[in-house]
Amino acid sequence: MAPVRVQVSCINKADRPNPHERIQFLGGLNPDGSRWMLSETDAILDITNQIYGFFVSVGGQKVDVVIATHLGREYLKTTADDYAPNNLLSLPECPTTAFPPPPPPPISWQPSVLAPVFYGIRDYAPGLAGGALSTACRVFFPSLDGAVDSAPLLEGCGLYPLIVLVHGSCPSDTEHYKKWFVLPVGLARSGYVVVVPELPGTAAGDLPSSDPSPDLDLLTNVLTWMRTGWEHSSCLLPPPHTGIIGHSYGALLGARLAAGSAVSAYASLSGVWHAWPSSSPRPIQTLTVPKLFAWGAGVEDFEAPLTGTGWTSLSTPKHSVAFDNGDHWSYGLSSSKCSPTSAGLCGHVANRTMDIVEAFFGKYLAPEHWPQLLTTVPNHLIIHTPLVLTHEQEFFVGGHLMSMSNDFGPGCRFKINWETGADSGSLIRS
Numbered sequence: 205m206a207p208v209r210v211q212v213s214c215i216n217k218a219d220r221p222n223p224h225e226r227i228q229f230l231g232g233l234n235p236d237g238s239r240w241m242l243s244e245t246d247a248i249l250d251i252t253n254q255i256y257g258f259f260v261s262v263g264g265q266k267v268d269v270v271i272a273t274h275l276g277r278e279y280l281k282t283t284a285d286d287y288a289p290n291n292l293l294s295l296p297e298c299p300t301t302a303f304p305p306p307p308p309p310p311i312s313w314q315p316s317v318l319a320p321v322f323y324g325i326r327d328y329a330p331g332l333a334g335g336a337l338s339t340a341c342r343v344f345f346p347s348l349d350g351a352v353d354s355a356p357l358l359e360g361c362g363l364y365p366l367i368v369l370v371h372g373s374c375p376s377d378t379e380h381y382k383k384w385f386v387l388p389v390g391l392a393r394s395g396y397v398v399v400v401p402e403l404p405g406t407a408a409g410d411l412p413s414s415d416p417s418p419d420l421d422l423l424t425n426v427l428t429w430m431r432t433g434w435e436h437s438s439c440l441l442p443p444p445h446t447g448i449i450g451h452s453y454g455a456l457l458g459a460r461l462a463a464g465s466a467v468s469a470y471a472s473l474s475g476v477w478h479a480w481p482s483s484s485p486r487p488i489q490t491l492t493v494p495k496l497f498a499w500g501a502g503v504e505d506f507e508a509p510l511t512g513t514g515w516t517s518l519s520t521p522k523h524s525v526a527f528d529n530g531d532h533w534s535y536g537l538s539s540s541k542c543s544p545t546s547a548g549l550c551g552h553v554a555n556r557t558m559d560i561v562e563a564f565f566g567k568y569l570a571p572e573h574w575p576q577l578l579t580t581v582p583n584h585l586i587i588h589t590p591l592v593l594t595h596e597q598e599f600f601v602g603g604h605l606m607s608m609s610n611d612f613g614p615g616c617r618f619k620i621n622w623e624t625g626a627d628s629g630s631l632i633r634s
Contacts, residue, residue, distance in 0.1 A: 207250075207254045207255055208256050208257065210232060210256050210257070210258050211233075212232050212258050212292070213260075213261075213296075214230075214232065214298035215229060215231065215292055215293070215296075216231070216241075216297060217293065226293065227279065227292055228243065228244060229243055229298060230269075230280070235438070239298070244279065244280055248278050248280065251270075251271055260291050267283055267291060268283050269281070269282055270282065308360075310348060311348065311358075311596065314572060314574065315358065315393065315394060315395040316394055316395045316571050316574045316577065317563055317577070318574075318577070319591070319593060319601075320393040320395075320600055320601055321346050321348055321358060321393060322346075322347050322348060322349060322355065322393065323344055323355070323389050323392035324345050324349065324357060325345075325353060326343050332433065337425070338421075338426075339401050339402050339403070339422045341381070341426055342381065342382060342388075342399070344389060344398040345364070345392050346364065346396075346397075348600075357436050359439055361573075362571055363439060363440060363445075363572040364395055364440055364441060364572070365397070365440075366396070366430055366446050367388075367396050367397070367399070367449060367569075368398075368446070368458070369400045369449050369451075370401075370406075370423065370448065370454035370455070370457055371383075371384055371400065372407075372450070372451040372453045372455070373406055373407060373410075373454075374541065375407065375409055376541040377540055377541050380540065383538050383539065383540040384400050384451075384538075386536030386537075386554050386555070387449070387557070387561060390558040390561070390604075391561070393604060394562045396565065397436075397439070399430055401422060401426040403419040403454070403457070404419070405417075405419045406453050411453070412453045412457040413456065413480060413481050417460070420457060423457070427446070427465065431443070441571075443466035446465065446466065447467060447569045448465075449470070449472075449473065450472060450473065451473040451474060452473075452475065455474070455475025456479075456486075458470070459488050460487045463487045463490050467493055468568060468569045469493055470488075470491055470494070471495070471564060471565070472498070474498065474535075475497065475499075477510060478506075478507040478508075479507050489517060491518075494521040494523075494564070494567075494568040495518060495521070496522075496561065496564045496585075497510055497522075498560070499524075499527070500526070500527045500528075500531045500553065501526065501530065502531035504531055504532035508532070520623045520624055521568070521622070521623065522622070523583075523585060523621065524620070525585075525618055525619070525620045527550065527553050527556075527616075527617075528550075528616075528617040529549050529550040529616060529617070530549070530618070531553075534550075534553040534554060535553070535557055550615055550616035552612055552616050553618075555606065556607040556608065556618065559587070559606075560620070562605070563585040563586070564585055566581050583627050584622060586608050586620070586633070587605055589605050591604075591605070614634055616634055617632065618632070618633055619631070
């Protein structure tokens with residue numbers, strides 16, 4: 205993981221004639237407004253050990269502080285300086301009372317699809333933050349603690365993208381939004397904060413094309429609350445580092461949310477696109493962000509496949525995955541009355557969908573310190589295991605990205621298509 209970035213805003217100088225010997229201490233402000241101070245020797249050690257990466261602001265631009273050597277002595281200067289550390293020497297003097305920078309993160313990497321951790325869950329009731337939250341929701345997040353309901357959010361390792369999971373319609377379920385478990389857990393372990401709001405109208409069968417849409421207003425409210433009212437909102441990457449994933453009616457409603465919000469990626473699980481009224485364009489037609497569509501060949505999923513002009517009219521990048529023995533409800537819902545019971549369905553669709561969705565968001569909506577995932581994750585979205593991990597990382601990897609490691613036979617066949625603008629192709633696995 206990259207070092208924690210820390211701005212230097214003041215220094216303390218010694219009365220020495222040589223510029224490279226004059227800086228004794230570096231200082232700045234912690235996120236809570238308190239001050240920190242480090243000796244130049246300690247700062248050099250922290251840079252060497254990749255604990256902190258220091259920078260100064262010069263003309264509104266961030267300029268890195270680096271280690272230089274003169275006559276065998278290490279000292280600090282910025283990348284814009286020549287021999288003399290003028291950008292540092294020009295900073296004001298630090299107050300005499302200060303404290304060290306924040307402690308280093310508890311682990312040496314930020315979680316991602318290539319290096320997972322554990323997860324935690326919190327439930328929130330409407331009316332929180334002075335009534336700012338208008339509906340109940342469940343939030344999944346990365347954690348190092350295995351006690352899910354009390355596990356604290358992993359902080360200090362980098363900022364996380366936010367993903368909104370929009371459930372579909374299942375009138376026979378109580379609290380249908382809580383049935384979604386496998387997918388948000390996998391995403392939380394991979395470095396995302398996932399919020400699953402309760403949408404009463406959608407759960408009861410309200411059409412996602414309805415205008416006005418009370419549930420669309422609820423989604424907008426939850427998105428705002430997560431970024432302004434949630435107690436850990438400071439751990440989130442700012443917009444447009446937001447992803448939307450929806451199932452069935454929720455995929456359609458989620459596309460409406462994505463079309464009207466600053467987002468970076470969108471995924472549809474068995475979205476019933478052929479049920480969208482022909483009198484108005486589908487919201488996915490206007491989405492220019494990367495898109496993923498998944499569906500099954502089961503009889504309940506006849507309204508989901510995108511073929512012909514329904515597919516070619518969509519902008520790139522776009523990906524699809526079609527499961528020969530998948531069904532409309534094959535996505536790992538926990539104890540849902542709408543889950544499939546028919547014989548012959550492939551029992552690995554839920555985990556394979558999870559692994560593909562994790563790869564998709566990893567590629568197009570990476571956690572803060574993982575920009576390389578855009579090129580590291582292949583366009584077919586299948587990440588081969590075992591992953592290359594440190595001994596410390598191996599402690600957390602159990603059960604992660606396991607669904608693609610075996611061939612489960614023709615009954616579990618699926619096909620992935622992709623068009624990225626620069627590349628296109630298809631892949632069949634079983």
